[in-house]
Amino acid sequence: MSTATSTQWHLVRRPVGEPTPDDVARVEATLDELGPDEVRVANAFLSVDPYMRGRMDDKPSYVPPFRLDEAMTGAAVGHVVESTSDALPVGTMVTHQYGWRDVAQGPAARFTAVEELDGVSLSAYLGVLGLTGLTAYTGLVRIAEMKEGDAVFVSGAAGAVGSMVGQIARLRGASRVIGSAGSAEKIALLTDRYGFDAAFDYHDGDIRGQLKAAAPDGIDVYFDNVGGEHLSAALHRLKRFGRIAVCGAISAYNSTGEPEGITGMTNVVRNSLRIEGFTMGDHWDLGADFQAEMRPWLENGDVVFDETILDGVDNAFDAFTRMMRGENVGKMVVRVTEPS
């Protein structure tokens, strides 16, 4: 492995609007020999997530921008193939942030050993047991302070985070769980597989009217993955003391102009509503509580999860853009072909 290489994705230009293949480059990098207390990891799965779009812009945000002409980063899981670390010997399964590449390398302290669970794909660590699941849990439990008996609405409900929000809400005693998604197939998935009580297709338009029909008695909590018209609709539907956890605004991420204005904000006073944005960097402390609650649900089959898997590190950028267009069901991951 002394002349090992890594196929990596670099950002070469700041995207304007939707990222295009010209904004990135696939680069073959030669890896240095390991220094002391380092590991080399053959990635099994790479994560692509909406927040990465923000990192492609050169503006202040909750995570620093990607630098141009360097490998992009993100969550990944794999096994150690070479090691100078006693803590992480060859063969250890690890999660880490050196994604967007097939082979990762760095200080052992940057990698976290994980257990492989029986019958659960390693990719779960990028989703239901990773950032995705913890994001759903944080927004619902800490930010929106969901209580038993609450009616909960989540947008982008067939997505990785959304499908977890709906299931956690149900398992924590929601009186009604309502989801929106972007196709008839996804809508069916919400009610048939994830246990939502009601679901609607936002491509059918009149989001406000559809939400009213799905939640005739109003909602207590809105988990917002989308922003825009969904947020306006929720503001009109929230009951007194309703809470909105704002996790994302995917409708605006690729927007080049000023996003459409939000209506219904006068309800914030009228109904004593709370709207709160959050990003996971401030909530890692919830991880232990989350794992303690989520593992039994997974073991008991109370929580199901889906993945859309694209094969090959060469398809990582394609996976990202497809995820941004909403073509995934559940967590979008890239399965890395075993390096030769």
Added chain:
Amino acid sequence: MSTATSTQWHLVRRPVGEPTPDDVARVEATLDELGPDEVRVANAFLSVDPYMRGRMDDKPSYVPPFRLDEAMTGAAVGHVVESTSDALPVGTMVTHQYGWRDVAQGPAARFTAVEELDGVSLSAYLGVLGLTGLTAYTGLVRIAEMKEGDAVFVSGAAGAVGSMVGQIARLRGASRVIGSAGSAEKIALLTDRYGFDAAFDYHDGDIRGQLKAAAPDGIDVYFDNVGGEHLSAALHRLKRFGRIAVCGAISAYNSTGEPEGITGMTNVVRNSLRIEGFTMGDHWDLGADFQAEMRPWLENGDVVFDETILDGVDNAFDAFTRMMRGENVGKMVVRVTEPS
């Protein structure tokens, strides 16, 4: 006093847009003789407040709508002129909610005895020591959780609540206090009399640009009395973990159509912002803390307050509409001519 009368304002029609004199009627009512444990009060001052506009509409809100063809209600202060209550003998100063009339009458339990403070007008109980001051305190301290060193922006800053917000923020150690108001005179008042560090006139337009110039390093707290363009501007100017206490949306109260959309909502995620609406009905428990902090400030002259006083119960509706148009400086009150 057995054939006592009361001049009262009734709502006779639900206003569409800005209330007009045709929506109300001044009625001479004959008062019944007092029953057991009742008082009759000669009101000295009546309060007119923005929330009353909401009560004129027949739609669900945090306070029930005014009923048609009945006397409207609101805060008032006066002295007992007839009494069958041992607790409230003739001459007692009381605050109560039987406003919009010169003579009030009802169960003693609905009236609260207050002390007359040396050199402070009784009308202070409708303002700085009443709902107005407590509203400012609640929004700033409990909802926005203002901390020492925060930069604080308040809209409608020359109004009754706004001028208190700015002064409480200063006295609680704000690093910078910025206010907006609707005339050059009011702007001068903010910096010269109320101790704001910077102020701008929203009638000059470009609220976002003016706020940026006034708060070049950003803001931590926004106390929103106005909504609309002010709210959008604040969303663009808030620093990470910034908080907005939404107290009012006076820009939308008289609107008959859908209010203008709010821009900048994508900053809620980007900067982990919190927006929270509140109404005083849920926060009376803060009253004791508030009084304990405000009385010394008043006694020491650390807090100043202004009133716009209109004389005569006959002018109560005029006072209300002038207040809604922003023609008042400080708290708008009606001074009732002593009944004969």
